[in-house]
Amino acid sequence: MPRRLTVTAPHEFCWEEVTLPPPGSGEVRVRTILSAISVASELSVARDGPFPSRLGYQTLGVVTEVEADVGLAVGVRVITTLGHASTGIHQAGRVVPVPDHIPDRQALAVILGEETHKGIRRVTPQPGERVLVAGAGLLGLLSVFNLTRRGVRNVTVLEPDTQRRELALAFGAAAASTPGHLPHDAYDVGLECSAAPHGFAELLAHLRPGGRCCVLSDGNWGAPTLPPAFHARELSVVASGDGEDYAAYAAWLWQNTDPVLERLWSETIRPDALPITFARLRHFPRPVSVVVEWTA
Numbered sequence: 113m114p115r116r117l118t119v120t121a122p123h124e125f126c127w128e129e130v131t132l133p134p135p136g137s138g139e140v141r142v143r144t145i146l147s148a149i150s151v152a153s154e155l156s157v158a159r160d161g162p163f164p165s166r167l168g169y170q171t172l173g174v175v176t177e178v179e180a181d182v183g184l185a186v187g188v189r190v191i192t193t194l195g196h197a198s199t200g201i202h203q204a205g206r207v208v209p210v211p212d213h214i215p216d217r218q219a220l221a222v223i224l225g226e227e228t229h230k231g232i233r234r235v236t237p238q239p240g241e242r243v244l245v246a247g248a249g250l251l252g253l254l255s256v257f258n259l260t261r262r263g264v265r266n267v268t269v270l271e272p273d274t275q276r277r278e279l280a281l282a283f284g285a286a287a288a289s290t291p292g293h294l295p296h297d298a299y300d301v302g303l304e305c306s307a308a309p310h311g312f313a314e315l316l317a318h319l320r321p322g323g324r325c326c327v328l329s330d331g332n333w334g335a336p337t338l339p340p341a342f343h344a345r346e347l348s349v350v351a352s353g354d355g356e357d358y359a360a361y362a363a364w365l366w367q368n369t370d371p372v373l374e375r376l377w378s379e380t381i382r383p384d385a386l387p388i389t390f391a392r393l394r395h396f397p398r399p400v401s402v403v404v405e406w407t408a
Contacts, residue, residue: 116197117386119157120164123394125387132201134177140184140204141177147196148220148377149402150250151393152307156332158390167386168195170223172216175207184209191222191362196386198406208362217374217403218365221254226361228254228305228328231352235324237301239263244299245285246315247306248276250376250401251328253283255303260284261368270294270306270315273397282372294318297345301325307332313339321345326352377403 118128135141148170157165171194175184182204184190190207194200210219228251237243243264245252248271259267261284269280269288277288291314300323302315307329316325316339325347327336342349355361379399381389383406393402 114197114199116195117167117383118164119161119167122161122163123158123391125158125390130197132199135179135182135201137179137181138204139179139201140175140182140190140207141199141201142173142190142192142194142207143176143199144171144173144194144197144406145189146172146216146220146406147194147404149389149393149404150224151398151401152249152329152332155390155393156330166195166197168197169193170220171195171197172210172220173200178204189216189219191219191358193223196383196404198383208359210362211366214366214369215371215374217377218369218371219362220403221257221373221376222358222362222365223355224250225254225258225365226355226358227251227352228303229258229361230355231255231303231326231328232258234350234352235301235303235326235348237264239265241300242266242268242298243301243303244268244270244294244315244318245280245303245305246270246311247304247308247329248273248280248288248400249305249307252303252305253279253376253400255305255328256280256283256285257370257373261370268294268299270311270318276400279375279400282375296341297321299323303328304336305329309334309336312336313341316345316347316349317341319345319347321347323347325349328352376401379403380405
C-alpha cells in the first residue's frame with residue numbers, strides 16, 4: 113500500500129496509507145527511489161504547521177505507469193516534488209526526466225538548485241562583484257555552486273561550523289569565515305541562507321552602500337528584522353521562494369553536474385527512520401541534509 117509521511121501536530125508524525133487511482137490523461141505514476149530532507153524548512157513545518165501537512169519536496173523516482181498520451185516511458189528516472197512518499201501520481205509536464213548518465217544523488221540537486229538560482233537571478237551578481245553567502249547548509253552550498261559555475265568567483269561564505277566551511281570551499285567558495293571576522297562595507301551582494309536572524313543582520317552589516325541582498329531562507333529560527341545597516345547603507349533586500357523553471361535548470365545542471373554535489377547528502381536512512389530522524393535534527397550538530405532510500 114502506498115504511504116506518505118504526515119505531521120499531525122507539533123513534532124508528531126504518522127504514516128498515512130493512500131489509495132491512488134490509475135494515471136489519468138497526461139499523468140504518470142512514479143515510485144520513489146530517493147527523497148531528501150531540507151532540514152530547516154521541514155523542521156519549521158514540523159514545529160509550526162499548518163497541521164496536518166505532508167513533508168518533503170525533493171524526490172527522485174522512476175516512472176512505473178503512464179497514460180497512452182504521455183511521452184515518457186516506463187522505467188525513466190524523474191525528479192519530482194512528491195516528498196517523503198512511496199508513490200505518487202503526477203502531471204507528466206511537472207516531472208523532470210533524468211538522463212541515464214546522471215547519478216541519482218547529483219540529480220536530486222535540481223529542485224533546490226533552481227530555487228537558489230532564482231534568488232541569485234533576483235540580485236544579478238556580476239563576475240567582478242564580491243558576493244557574501246550567509247550559511248553553508250543546503251541553500252548556501254547550492255548558491256555557491258550556482259554562482260561559481262556561472263562565472264562569479266569572488267564568493268565568501270559566513271558559517272560558524274568548521275566542517276561546513278570546508279565544504280563551502282570544496283563547492284568553489286574563494287573564502288569561508290566565522291562570524292565576526294569579516295570587514296564591513298566589503299561586499300556588493302549578499303545571499304541569506306542561514307535561517308537565523310543574527311546571520312541575516314551580520315550579512316547586511318558587511319554589504320557596501322547600495323548593496324543588494326536576497327533572502328533565500330525564511331527565518332526558520334526566528335523572524336528576521338532589518339538592522340540599522342539597512343537604512344544607513346540604503347540597501348536593497350528581496351525575497352525568493354519556489355523556482356520558476358525546473359526543467360530549464362535541469363538542462364543546465366546536466367551540462368555542469370559535479371560529483372561534489374553528492375557531498376550534500378552526507379547521511380542516508382530508511383523511510384521508517386524518518387520520525388526519529390526529525391526528532392534528532394532538532395538538535396545540533398546537524399548534517400547538511402539527509403537522504404531517504406526507498407528501495408532495498
